Structures are given as C-alpha cells and as structure tokens.
Amino acid sequence: xxxxxxxxxxxxxxxxxxxxxxxxxxxxxxxxxxxxxxxxxxxxxxxxxxxxxxxxxxxxxxxxxxxxxxxxxxxxxxxxxxxxxxxxxxxxxxxxxxxxxxxxxxxxxxxxxxxxxxxxxxxxxxxxxxxxxxxxxxxxxxxxxxxxxxxxxxxxxxxxxxxxxxxxxxxxxxxxxxxxxxxxxxxxxxxxxxxxxxxxxxxxxxxxxxxxxxxxxxxxxxxxxxxxxxxxxxxxxxxxxxxxxxxxxxxxxxxxxxxxxxxxxxxxxxxxxxxxxxxxxxxxxxxxxxxxxxxxxxxxxxxxxxxxxxxxxxxxxxxxxxxxxxxxxxxxxxxxxxxxxxxxxxxxxxxxxxxxxxxxxxxxxxxxxxxxxxxxxxxxxxxxxxxxxxxxxxxxxxxxxxxxxxxxxxxxxxxxxxxxxxxxxxxxxxxxxxxxxxxxxxxxxxxxxxxxxxxxxxxxxxxxxxxxxxxxxxxxxxxxxxxxxxxxxxxxx
Numbered sequence: 001x002x003x004x005x006x007x008x009x010x011x012x013x014x015x016x017x018x019x020x021x022x023x024x025x026x027x028x029x030x031x032x033x034x035x036x037x038x039x040x041x042x043x044x045x046x047x048x049x050x051x052x053x054x055x056x057x058x059x060x061x062x063x064x065x066x067x068x069x070x071x072x073x074x075x076x077x078x079x080x081x082x083x084x085x086x087x088x089x090x091x092x093x094x095x096x097x098x099x100x101x102x103x104x105x106x107x108x109x110x111x112x113x114x115x116x117x118x119x120x121x122x123x124x125x126x127x128x129x130x131x132x133x134x135x136x137x138x139x140x141x142x143x144x145x146x147x148x149x150x151x152x153x154x155x156x157x158x159x160x161x162x163x164x165x166x167x168x169x170x171x172x173x174x175x176x177x178x179x180x181x182x183x184x185x186x187x188x189x190x191x192x193x194x195x196x197x198x199x200x201x202x203x204x205x206x207x208x209x210x211x212x213x214x215x216x217x218x219x220x221x222x223x224x225x226x227x228x229x230x231x232x233x234x235x236x237x238x239x240x241x242x243x244x245x246x247x248x249x250x251x252x253x254x255x256x257x258x259x260x261x262x263x264x265x266x267x268x269x270x271x272x273x274x275x276x277x278x279x280x281x282x283x284x285x286x287x288x289x290x291x292x293x294x295x296x297x298x299x300x301x302x303x304x305x306x307x308x309x310x311x312x313x314x315x316x317x318x319x320x321x322x323x324x325x326x327x328x329x330x331x332x333x334x335x336x337x338x339x340x341x342x343x344x345x346x347x348x349x350x351x352x353x354x355x356x357x358x359x360x361x362x363x364x365x366x367x368x369x370x371x372x373x374x375x376x377x378x379x380x381x382x383x384x385x386x387x388x389x390x391x392x393x394x395x396x397x398x399x400x401x402x403x404x405x406x407x408x409x410x411x412x413x414x415x416x417x418x419x420x421x422x423x424x425x426x427x428x429x430x431x432x433x434x435x436x437x438x439x440x441x442x443x444x445x446x447x448x449x450x451x452x453x454x455x456x457x458x459x460x461x462x463x464x465x466x467x468x469x470x471x472x473x474x475x476x477x478x479x480x481x482x483x484x485x486x487x488x489x490x491x492x493x
Contacts, residue, residue, distance in 0.1 A: 028056030113140030225252030252281030309336030337364030367394030421448030
C-alpha cells in the first residue's frame with residue numbers, strides 16, 4: 001500500500017517507526033493526512049532523521065490539532081527551525097493527548113524556545129520534552145525558566161548541549177526552586193562551570209521533586225564538586241546524578257565521598273572520566289563501606305590503577321548494597337584483577353562488573369575465572385579489550401562449566417582465535433545460564449565458528465551471540481544465527 005493512501009495506518013497499529021527514511025516534507029504531508037483519519041490506535045510515531053523542514057512540520061502540527069491518539073512524537077534530527085517550532089507550539093495549545101515530544105538536534109534556537117515556552121503555559125498534557133542540541137542559548141533558557149514557574153505537568157526536560165552557560169543556568173535554577181513537578185533534568189554539556197554548578201547546588205538544598213540530574217561535561221571542577229557535595233548532604237530526593245567528564249579529580253572525589261557517608265537517597269552516581277586517581281578512589285571506597293543506599297557507581301576512564309582497585313575490592317567485601325560497578329579503562333592490570341576477584345568470592349550483592357580495557361591479560365582472567373566458580377550473584381561481566389588470549393579464555397571457559405548465575409559476558413577484542421572459540425564451545429555444551437555472549441573481533445574464523453555451531457546444537461539458553469569481525473563466512477554465520485534464533489523462539493514460548 002502506498003504512503004499516499006490516507007488509510008494506510010492500520011486499525012490495529014499502535015507504534016510506527018519511520019526513522020531515517022528521507023521522507024522529507026512531502027512524506028510528512030502524507031503522514032499528516034493519515035493521522036487526521038486514524039483516530040483509533042496509533043499512539044507512537046518516530047519520524048527522526050527525515051529531513052523534515054518547516055513545511056512538513058506545518059502539516060504535522062495541523063494534524064496534531066485534530067488527532068486524539070498520538071501520545072509520543074519523535075521529530076529529532078530534522079531541519080525544523082523556529083518557524084516550524086511555532087507551528088508545533090500552536091498545536092500544543094490545542095492538543096490534549098501528546099505527552100512526549102522529542103525535538104533534539106533541530107535548529108530551533110531561542111525564538112523556537114520562546115514559542116514552546118508560551119505553549120507550555122497553556123498545555124496541560126505534555127510530560128516529557130527533549131530539546132537537546134537545539135541552540136537555545138541563555139535567552140531560550142530564560143523563556144523556559146519563566147514557564148517552569150507556572151507549568152504543572154512537565155516531568156522530564158532534556159536541555160543537553162544548548163550553550164546555555166552559567167547565566168542561563170541561573171534562570172532555570174530560580175525556576176526549579178518554585179517548580180514542584182519536574183523530576184528529571186538533563187543539563188549536560190552547557191558550559192556552566194563552577195559558578196553555574198553553585199546555582200544547582202543551592203537549588204538541590206531546597207527543591208523537593210527533582211530525582212535525576214545530568215551535568216556531565218560542564219567544567220564543574222573541584223570547586224563545583226564541593227558545592228554539590230555539600231548540597232547532597234542535605235538533599236533528600238535526588239536518586240540519580242551524572243557528573244562524568246567534569247575534571248573533579250581527587251579533591252572533588254573527596255567532597256563527594258563525604259556526601260555519600262551522609263546522603264540517604266542517591267542510588268546512581270556517574271563519575272566517569274574525571275581524572276580521579278588512587279587517592280580519590282580511596283575516599284570513595286571508604287564511603288562505600290559506610291553507604292547503604294548507592295546501587296550503581298561508574299568510575300570508568302579514571303586513573304584508578306592496581307592500588308585503587310585494591311581499595312575498591314576492600315569496600316566490596318563490606319558493602320551490602322552496590323550492584324553495578326564500572327571500572328573500564330582504569331589501568332587496574334592483573335594485580336587489580338586479582339584484588340577484585342578475591343572480593344567477588346565474598347561479595348553477595350554485585351550483579352554487574354565492567355572491566356573493559358584494563359590490561360588484565362591471561363593471568364587476570366585466571367583470577368576472575370576462579371572467582372566465578374564461587375560467586376553466586378554476578379550476572380554481567382565485561383572483559384572486552386583485555387589481551388586475554390587463548391590461555392585466559394580457557395580459564396574462563398572452565399569456570400563457565402561450573403558457574404550458574406552469569407547471564408551476560410563480553411569477551412570481544414581479546415585475540416582468542418579458533419582454539420579459544422573451541423574452549424568456549426565446550427563450555428556452552430554444559431552451561432545453562434548464559435544468554436548473551438560477545439565475541440566480536442577475536443580472529444575466530446570459520447573453524448571457530450563451526451565449534452560454536454556444534455555447541456549451539458545442544459545449548460538451548462544462549463539467545464544472543466555477537467561474532468562480527470571474525471572472518472566468518474556467510475554459511476557458517478547463517479547457521480550460528482539460526483540456532484540462536486531457535487533459542488530465542490523457545491524462550492518466548
């Protein structure tokens with residue numbers, strides 16, 4: 001059926017994904033016509049990355065004024081300017097069903113932000129708005145801030161990468177101290193610096209509704225971390241905080257560690273890529289021994305080293321809450337792997353551990369394999385890019401024959417070759433819990449692929465395997481996929 005048919009939207013279709021299909025303004029017009037006739041089932045429409053400009057947006061906006069079923073609309077990555085945004089804003093003042101609108105990476109600028117802000121003062125249904133990468137600047141932030149003081153329905157707001165700066169941050173923070181509905185705010189990559197961070201910290205001491213705050217790539221630094229650390233000791237609602245890529249270093253880590261000793265609500269903390277060394281990790285590790293709330297901690301791409309790994313291992317033997325820890329790209333080496341492996345034999349809560357790109361080698365793999373024989377809680381382990389080789393993967397394969405909890409394992413880029421694939425294939429004939437295995441770029445070849453096929457003839461639990469980049473021929477790849485798809489079908493029965 002042609003897209004030009006106004007009735008092409010099935011009476012039973014609930015979501016339609018047409019992302020990256022180059023439909024342009026003309027395609028948007030045909031869809032808009034269909035939307036005005038579909039009044040039964042379609043609730044979600046994804047038109048992202050489709051070169052839709054202001055003309056196509058006008059058609060869609062007009063349809064939104066009549067459609068009463070669409071609740072989610074994704075128009076991100078198009079060519080919608082402030083003029084197209086005005087059409088959408090007008091529609092929002094009349095539409096009473098749309099709850100989620102994604103306009104990320106459209107050049108709507110501050111004028112478009114003003115149109116949307118005006119609409120939000122009247123709209124009573126929109127709960128989620130994505131304006132990431134829309135160039136709204138500090139003026140656009142001010143318009144939205146004025147709206148947030150009055151709007152009582154918006155729950156999630158994404159303003160990532162908008163060149164808002166510290167002045168724009170101040171406008172929004174003033175609004176946050178009055179707003180009582182917004183629970184999630186992404187303000188990452190907005191150049192707010194330590195002064196802008198202070199505004200956020202002050203707001204966190206008073207705001208009682210925000211539960212998720214994303215501030216990555218904002219030049220927060222040590223001083224900004226101090227402001228936030230002090231605020232976290234008083235805040236009682238925030239559960240998720242992303243401070244990755246902010247150069248907080250060891251001193252900033254100390255301030256946050258002090259906060260973790262007292263904060264009773266934060267469950268997720270992302271400190272990725274912050275130049276935190278073993279000293280800063282020592283502060284955080286000690287805090288983890290006292291904290292009973294934090295569930296997820298990301299310390300990847302820091303300078304932890306083997307000594308920092310030892311501090312964290314000690315904490316893991318005492319901490320009773322942390323379930324996800326990412327230490328990827330952190331230079332822990334085989335010695336650090338040894339420390340963590342010892343901790344895993346005693347820890348009863350960690351379910352996911354990321355150790356990618358840490359140079360643990362075959363020796364480190366052996367330590368972790370020994371831990372897997374005894375650990376009964378870990379279900380996801382990332383060991384990609386670790387120079388494990390044939391010897392290291394043999395240790396891990398042996399462990400998989402005994403382990404009964406691991407469900408996801410990433411061994412990509414480890415040079416295991418066809419022999420390593422054989423070891424894993426032998427393990428898969430006995431293991432009944434692993435459901436996802438990543439073996440990308442390991443030089444497995446057709447011979448190694450055949451070993452895996454033989455294993456998959458008996459294994460009925462593996463439902464996802466990535467063997468791309470392994471010089472495996474089409475026929476062998478086809479057979480591997482056939483068996484994995486068979487397992488997936490059985491799982492769904």
